[in-house]
Amino acid sequence: MNTDPHIDDFAESNNPVVRKFNDYLDAHGLRRTTERYAILNRIMGINGHFTIEELQQMIDSDGFHVSRSTVYNTVELLMNAKMLRRHVFEGMQAQYECITLPHTHLICTNCGKVKEVRDTNFAAFMNARRFNAFNADHYSLYVYGICSTCARKLKRSKHAAKDEKKKNI
Amino acid sequence: MNTDPHIDDFAESNNPVVRKFNDYLDAHGLRRTTERYAILNRIMGINGHFTIEELQQMIDSDGFHVSRSTVYNTVELLMNAKMLRRHVFEGMQAQYECITLPHTHLICTNCGKVKEVRDTNFAAFMNARRFNAFNADHYSLYVYGICSTCARKLKRSKHAAKDEKKKNI
DNA sequence: TTTACTGCAAATATTTTGCAATATC
DNA sequence: GATATTGCAAAATATTTGCAGTAAA
Numbered sequence: 001m002n003t004d005p006h007i008d009d010f011a012e013s014n015n016p017v018v019r020k021f022n023d024y025l026d027a028h029g030l031r032r033t034t035e036r037y038a039i040l041n042r043i044m045g046i047n048g049h050f051t052i053e054e055l056q057q058m059i060d061s062d063g064f065h066v067s068r069s070t071v072y073n074t075v076e077l078l079m080n081a082k083m084l085r086r087h088v089f090e091g092m093q094a095q096y097e098c099i100t101l102p103h104t105h106l107i108c109t110n111c112g113k114v115k116e117v118r119d120t121n122f123a124a125f126m127n128a129r130r131f132n133a134f135n136a137d138h139y140s141l142y143v144y145g146i147c148s149t150c151a152r153k154l155k156r157s158k159h160a161a162k163d164e165k166k167k168n169i
Numbered sequence: 170m171n172t173d174p175h176i177d178d179f180a181e182s183n184n185p186v187v188r189k190f191n192d193y194l195d196a197h198g199l200r201r202t203t204e205r206y207a208i209l210n211r212i213m214g215i216n217g218h219f220t221i222e223e224l225q226q227m228i229d230s231d232g233f234h235v236s237r238s239t240v241y242n243t244v245e246l247l248m249n250a251k252m253l254r255r256h257v258f259e260g261m262q263a264q265y266e267c268i269t270l271p272h273t274h275l276i277c278t279n280c281g282k283v284k285e286v287r288d289t290n291f292a293a294f295m296n297a298r299r300f301n302a303f304n305a306d307h308y309s310l311y312v313y314g315i316c317s318t319c320a321r322k323l324k325r326s327k328h329a330a331k332d333e334k335k336k337n338i
Numbered sequence: 339t340t341t342a343c344t345g346c347a348a349a350t351a352t353t354t355t356g357c358a359a360t361a362t363c
Numbered sequence: 364g365a366t367a368t369t370g371c372a373a374a375a376t377a378t379t380t381g382c383a384g385t386a387a388a
Binding site for chain 1: 376377378379380386387388
Binding site: 085108115117122132137139145 | 254259260275277286290300302305306307310312314
């Protein structure tokens with residue numbers, strides 16, 4: 001029996017996410033390590049997107065240190081377990097998010113903020129959609145544009161520029 | 170007047186793509202260089218996706234050498250001119266494609282092949298779709314799955330594995 | 339006890355940058 | 364002639380890998 005309380009806590013957890021991970025590890029003959037659970041534990045508390053860098057820093061501030069290689073290793077494991085997904089939006093570094101219900105990503109090309117929106121109409125459309133002999137597994141819809149906050153700011157700075165011009169006449 | 174025939178050929182071209190690029194350069198006070206036209210010329214001949222590496226090699230085999238920095242520089246210019254788009258599909262390196270009509274990308278998670286499909290229903294759906302205060306500019310739909318070629322191969326290798334098992338009994 | 343996993347440092351891959359030489363305007 | 368652009372090499376970033384030590388089973 002394992003002497004590390006953390007591992008046993010997770011091993012016996014009824015949390016479906018933890019169980020899914022345990023099942024994946026078991027099914028593939030992989031070990032239940034403290035590091036893997038520390039990472040999973042942190043990820044479960046994140047709502048939204050995060051980078052590798054951010055994830056490692058969050059784990060650090062949880063008072064637990066894992067090496068960069070282990071973060072990459074575990075993140076890859078979680079992707080193979082279909083629990084995590086990697087997104088690379090235009091002009092940004094890779095971001096990860098837990099796999100939950102399908103949703104659309106709205107990406108602001110001005111500030112880089114990413115917002116998720118659930119869209120049942122679109123989900124229904126995609127579920128019904130067939131691509132001939134291509135066997136679809138999952139999809140990502142990225143919508144690029146300007147968020148309302150940036151739209152306001154840009155409008156304001158445009159006005160400011162106009163005022164500036166007036167002054168110079 | 171410019172003495173390099175290549176540049177003048179392009180400068181006077183009636184090709185709408187070349188004209189769009191020229192307009193962009195003029196509007197931004199950027200120069201018409203041989204390198205930029207060599208790259209644009211190559212890109213116009215590509216049907217589908219390509220990486221930076223592939224693009225540079227293609228230009229090389231056209232008998233013209235441009236440095237890696239210039240390829241990156243020009244590709245960025247073309248993206249700003251809204252003539253080129255960058256895609257990063259799951260687990261692959263960045264790929265570029267000319268901006269034409271909106272289309273869906275089918276990405277095979279087994280072989281990495283990317284196929285474009287036009288989808289007027291989807292385009293209509295997206296054109297009608299509004300995201301509250303988010304001002305949408307363009308979108309990317311990536312559908313991940315298994316292409317028909319890989320589906321056949323995978324089926325065959327599964328059979329082979331089964332046959333192998335039978336032999337061992 | 340066996341061997342998978344971790345952490346570190348080094349290697350690799352990709353993209354960006356500083357700067358002297360060069361070409362465009 | 365003034366300066367934007369190129370090409371090279373070096374730097375910055377992101378990710379992967381080799382390997383010795385450590386921990387899970």
